[in-house]
Amino acid sequence: MRVLVVEDEIKVKNFVQQGLEAAGMTVDTAINADDMLGFLQSSNYDALVLDRLLERQDSVDNIAQIRKLQPKIKIIFLSALAEVENKVRGLTQGADDYLGKPFHVAELVARLHAIVRRNQNEDGATTANQIIFDDLKIDLDSQTVTRNAKRVDVTAKEFRILTLLARHPGKIFSKAELLDRVWDMNHFPESNVVEVTVANLRGKLDKGVAPLIHSRRGQGYWLGSPTA
Numbered sequence: 001m002r003v004l005v006v007e008d009e010i011k012v013k014n015f016v017q018q019g020l021e022a023a024g025m026t027v028d029t030a031i032n033a034d035d036m037l038g039f040l041q042s043s044n045y046d047a048l049v050l051d052r053l054l055e056r057q058d059s060v061d062n063i064a065q066i067r068k069l070q071p072k073i074k075i076i077f078l079s080a081l082a083e084v085e086n087k088v089r090g091l092t093q094g095a096d097d098y099l100g101k102p103f104h105v106a107e108l109v110a111r112l113h114a115i116v117r118r119n120q121n122e123d124g125a126t127t128a129n130q131i132i133f134d135d136l137k138i139d140l141d142s143q144t145v146t147r148n149a150k151r152v153d154v155t156a157k158e159f160r161i162l163t164l165l166a167r168h169p170g171k172i173f174s175k176a177e178l179l180d181r182v183w184d185m186n187h188f189p190e191s192n193v194v195e196v197t198v199a200n201l202r203g204k205l206d207k208g209v210a211p212l213i214h215s216r217r218g219q220g221y222w223l224g225s226p227t228a
Contacts, residue, residue: 001116002026002044006036006059007051007078012101016049016078019105025112033062040069046116049108050095052079063094067156071143074115078103091183091193094156131166133223136205136212138166148209157182158201165213165223174220194221 003020007013008031020027028043030036033054039045048066050059059077066073076097091098096115099108131138135148143159145152154162160182165173173181175194183193198221202213215221 001046001112002028003047003049003112004028004030004036004039004043004045005049006030006033006054007049008032008054009051012051012078016105016108020049020109020112023105023109025109033057033059036062037065037069040066040073045070045073047074047076047112049076049078049112052077060093060095067094071156074112076108076111076115078108091157091191091197097183131163133166133169134212135209136166138163145205147205147212152204154201154204155197157197158204161197161221162201162205162213162223165221169224170222172216172220172222177220 001024003025005013005016005020005027006029007016010031013029013031017027017029028039028045030039031054036048036050040048050062052059063075066075074097075095076099077095078099078101080101097111099111129139129141131140137146138159139145140163143156145154145159145162161178164178164181165171178194179191198213198215202211205212211226213221213223214226
């Protein structure tokens with residue numbers, strides 16, 4: 001696994017690098033956003049370990065550019081901002097996981113393996129590069145979505161939820177399942193990140209047309225007909 005670690009606290013950066021290399025990973029490091037973007041332009045990575053605050057700037061603001069350079073890279077935030085609202089903002093903007101400081105490198109290693117393996121498993125289960133349901137079309141290669149022949153711009157997390165639901169039309173996915181399969185966060189059940197992300201996705205996907213995504217209180221979400 002090739003990982004880029006971006007951390008402006010030198011001791012933390014060196015600590016993480018040593019721990020990941022000891023676990024058999026190939027690691028590059030950067031201390032600011034400019035260096036990070038330079039690495040992402042020149043090399044491909046499986047995962048990015050990113051400090052939430054770099055030089056007092058919120059790294060959430062860089063996610064769109066990161067995804068533009070490497071759409072499939074897995075992003076884990078490291079942060080002392082451990083409050084639920086800070087985690088929710090990072091995750092809804094496109095991060096894959098969130099690890100509060102202080103942390104054990106062993107947990108970071110385990111989370112990296114989990115999110116990269118999950119992506120590989122899903123890719124391996126795909127036998128076509130498109131998912132089509134009624135007037136919904138999902139292109140897995142370009143990670144684009146169209147509905148009624150119109151482009152729908154979605155975030156990375158919205159795309160993952162939509163793809164999961166569209167692969168299993170009519171199947172109800174609980175909030176806990178979505179946290180586990182999209183964010184790998186079954187340990188963080190108090191978050192409202194699922195509700196926020198699904199609401200945003202519905203607002204984009206169902207604008208002016210019949211709803212495709214439905215929910216049932218206490219059970220979860222599904223794609224398809226209103227009755228699952």
